[in-house]
Amino acid sequence: MNKKIETILSKAYFIGGSPCYGKSTITKKLADKYKLNYYKIDDYERKHVKNSEPKKHPIMYKYSQMNWNEVWMRPVNIQVKEEFEFYRERFEMVLCELNKFSEDKTVIMEGAALLPELIDKLAIDKNRVIYMIPSKEFQIKHYSKRNFIKGILSECSNPEKAFLNWMERDYYFGRKVKSQAKDLGYKVIDVNGKKTIEENMKIIERHFNLV
Helix, strand or coil, X not given: CCHHHXXXXXXXXXXXXXXXXXXXXXXXXXXXXXXXXXXXXXHHHHHHHHCCCCCCCHHHHHHHCCCHHHHHXXXXXXXXXXHHHHHHHHHHHHXXXXXXXCCCCCEEEECCCCCHHHHHCCCCCHHHEEEEEECHHHHHHHHCCCXXXXXXXXXXXXXXXXXXXXXXXXXXXXXXXXXXXXXXXXXXXXXXXXXXXXHHHHHHHHHCCCC
């Protein structure tokens, strides 16, 4: 890791957790309000998968060779295990993207790739890190509204089973991330629909000492 990345990380903010519960919306609002550079990690996933190498990134490379049916019809326990491995393999690529940002402006990073175990190795101030974990019911409700889901599931041999597997994978991924975060002393917000986007954003603002 070069000096520039270390400098950016030392004053960056991190929002991690499971997908599909308003994480991106909140991060974009915070970036606009406080004039932060927004690093949406998901935007770089295709690039990182494309650049994966069989020996260095075996799970990422394996994923690059799979179709949606192969992705979602696997046993859920294997999906969860490989998702963690995927993010571990990818983390160096995630950090390298920080070279594109200026050291003079604070970066706010957002994405499921920010596993607590990986952030902990960077010795980041815990008041700059937060995790948002949706309830299973909230997750399914909001995933069902995403238009891109139908296109992906249409490529699966059993769309209903594929969707169930997908939701189970994200649920167990979220549980493990929450457990890791709490064990390592990071703040966790449980997202169940009882608080609005604005209310959760205020919790994050206070935790980050932005207000």
